[in-house]
Amino acid sequence: MIHTDTDLAPAVASALQLADAGTASLLVCETSAPTVRAVNDTACQRLDRTDADLIGTSLDAVQSDVPYLEDWDAFTADLESTDWQTHTGVHHRGDGATYPVHVDAIELSPTDVQTLVLLRTRPRHTDPMPRSELERQFQTVFDHPASFAAVLNPDGTLRTANETALDFIDATLDTVAGKPFWETPWWTHAESLQSELRDRVRRAAAGEFQRFEAEHVAPEGDSAVVDASLSPVTSTHGAVTGIVALGRDITERKTRKRQVERHRSQVHRLHEVATDIGSLEARDAVYDRIVEAAEEILEFDIAIADQAVGDVLIPKAVSTDLDAQHYYEETPIDADDNIAARVYRTNDASIVDDLSQHSVTPVVSEFESALTVPIGDHGVFQSVSRSTGAFDETDLELTELLMSHAATQLDRLATKRELRDRTQTLEAQNERLERFKNAASHDLRNPLNVARGYLEEEMASTDSENLEEVRNALDRSLDLVDDLLTFARDGQTVTNAEVVSLPAIVEESWRTVETGDASLVVDTDRAVRAAPSRLRQVFENLIRNSVDHGTADARNAPRGDTEEAGSSLTISVGSLEDGFYVADDGQGIPAAASRKVFQPGYSTASDGTGFGLNIVREIVEAHDWQIEVTESATGGARFDVTDVPDP
Template identity: 55%
Template sequence: MADSFRVLYVDDLEATEQAATRLREADDRLTVDGATSAHEGLERLDGDVDCIVSDYDLPETDGIDFLESVRERRPNLPFILFTDAGSEAVASEAISAGVTDYLRKDGGDNLPELVAHIVDAVETFRADEQEPGRELEAQQAKVRALHTVATRISTCDSSDAVYEAVVEAAEAILDFDIAIADAAVEDVLVPRAVSTELSVDEYFEETPIDAENNLGAEAYRTGKASVIDDLRDLDVVPADSEFRSALTVTIGDYGVFQSVDTDPGAFDEQDLEMAELLAEHARARLSQLEARQELQQRTEELQRKNERLDEFTRFVSHDLQSPLTVAQGRLELAQEDCDSEHLDDVAAAHQRMRNLIEDLLTLAREEKSATEYESVALAELVYRCWRTVETKEATLDVDVDATIQADHDRLRQLLENLLRNSVDHGGDDVTITVGELDDGFYLADDGEGIPEAERARVFESGYSTAADGTGFGLSIVKKITEAHGWDIDVTESEAGGARFEITGVEVDR
């Protein structure tokens, strides 16, 4: 059976049958059996299997869990993860679990490449079985140890602790005598941790990222790892002229890991693979720490903002409302004593102040409110809003039958403001139409419309073309659309009036 390769292909039934046929056609040395679940695949391990090819998405589990179960029973059996699903994190996890190879399906066009990987993996496996060495076991031990280190790195609470853990692992597990972890800080690489064999004085204080003769800087710029057998063959400037060989990998966008040695050819491809795995664990944790810091900063900023809004709300609702109420009471007494058109102007000014206060409080609430989605029948809500707006002689035409996902109360405020805007600016007998879009809805009128030069300003706080307008109505509308993740645009309606289009809305189909 030395010239045959017995493959267990684990995927859904259709994919398994297709792959089995195509693999046999690609290389007649392959004998392919299929399994449609990890459980079935484990049952087949007791038979003759030279290699397992598995998808990542499996019923009730995934390819990583399946791989770990296989490794418990057949530690060295070739296992190739062949999947559409994947990312750097999945690849890293698969390597940590002892995967032999990791390939993307790419629509099935790379099956010849898969065949080559199967043959290579099985031949290597058979050679190792015939001539067992301390080398394969040592490599596997390193992988397991690095997997343990990943757990430690995942608990580091600072970026410096991550870099230090990387260097310590390089010394203890990978047997790198001289290891350095640099962090990218603005436009330079700065050492964050160095091995015990190297003092900071013996290494660069910092390295410009745009340096042309530095391996670390070049690796960071290009994202490419490298193993250099002899630095004297390259036009680079090592930190110490005694350094002869170097291994360099990037830690994502966060920095660079390097190991150097005074002997030429000190590193090989296996060392590079292990260093990349270690760097990936570090990158993942640094990314988590960065996200946590950003979240904390946003939380603190939001807390400060809410405190300012609370203070503003208290000022508007109490310090402004109270004297206005007193003024309104005095006005009513004055109107009983005398009849003057000047008092009517005072009453109108009072009402305008009340409208301003109400809109300001609404804006403050919009800044703090969380959006809670539910299914909302759009037409029904439009009619309800129409009954609460002073419509004069205006006409409403509703041509929508959609149910959308929205915050009911905030959508009501949006619709009321748009309807009121059309009535206030479109004339007493304006006709307002509400209609559907593919991903939202629109509200249009046949009024005078909004000049194109002014359309970009209508959503600004305080902007209004009406003498008695507060200038906050459309600003509130803008805030509500942004809170939903929607877009709003103002154009000209078919009748020459204003047309507001709200898009990006999730419509229930």
């Protein structure tokens, strides 16, 4: 802040206000006498004196050991010819203390009738500032190319303005000097701005610092947003003698700020669109919402969303003002001259600034640039423009965000559709299985039971080997019906699992199977989570398989002859790290047959149904376990059930 004598010309005070920059002490005298006429706040602070105490004081009360105090007239005459001098001297504080200083003396001529001596002082421990640098500092304040500067009278009329400000309105100082500031071309483009400025000048003239933003329009139409200030220049008695108007062009900063705010708003709105898209239950509705959001939020003029159907891309949603002749009815996905097809194949988004420079065939030649983004593996979004370079990386980023939301919902709808189709398929299969079970239970089993009843009556009165064979065939048919019913029931997912003791379930299963002379060894105390009845079926079938196929005698024994079948056979059940096993010490299963034993209908016995082990596998897999057949330690068969979690 510059403090001046009331008699100092207003133009002089305004010029000094512009010179008050940096951290140096400023003392100003007129060339006519070495008397302080103006000081800045820094000088007051360093000299420990008030501005009222300093203004009007002779320089020799403030400084000493400088040559110009010995002959002021000679000094000012010499300064007029050199413009600049640097001296060393001593400053005297108000408390009597002193400190050495460098003094830069420069002649200023703010008006045609008044010249000044500006004494810029610095503590001597700092390096003297070169003359050119001090000149640049003063000129930078008033005439910096990136700043607007002007000096006003207290009534708001313009005294002077720098070249930057004048160039902006393509005017000379003569054409604007003396006019009210608000009636100059900087402000006349907007009455509201003129009114605001008039009020702010009035406040500045009353001693209030003013800072505000204003948009100025140049004659050729260019505009600039300016961070403006009005600084009152006051005398030692507080009277405002002038107003310094400064402005800094902040157009780029404001533009960046608007871009950031716009981007933030767009991202927020796109996330809101994601919520909308997430509630849609039809694919076509998702494509429609994509195009709507592209128009409303991304502000694209022309947008289209294609769905991949087979080997072509088909438009599912287009901008409302886009005619049918402006897009293809379908596009082959393998087309090399089509950007949408390329993007879908590569899954890489694309910005083309000039379509004429690329080997592509736009629908109409008026389209100049294009933005293309894949919608997951569902399709492609594309926006085109009739001007080149219409899209940038921000457009790409926002479009990819929108497409990711759309792809997520389309994935969900596809999964939902697959589950619905699968459910319908399973329901149809279950209906067929139910019909089969009913047929097996009634239409097959009942006639077989009737036939067996008549056979028993006939065998009671007739001794015939042929009748025995008939009975074996009927028994096998009934067993086959039972196995088929079990197979149809146990191929389903387990839903009634509970913690089951393996030793207990094995003992129960052993008691329900005709085992002859076979023996059982249970070497486990493990418990598992399973459906008890279905796990019991597993052990029954595995035990029966060992009894029926484990020994050579068993393969030749008549059906139902368990004593021969189970003779000299030991069946053992034990624990594995992640499951359990059932093994025997019989003949084992040939390697070639081990790959087939779980297939439905496969059996090595002439009277076997071929479903026993297949049912075992179905039940095991229904529990999400695994089963495989291998060789036991004694060379027999061993079935390992694994992936069984702890209960």
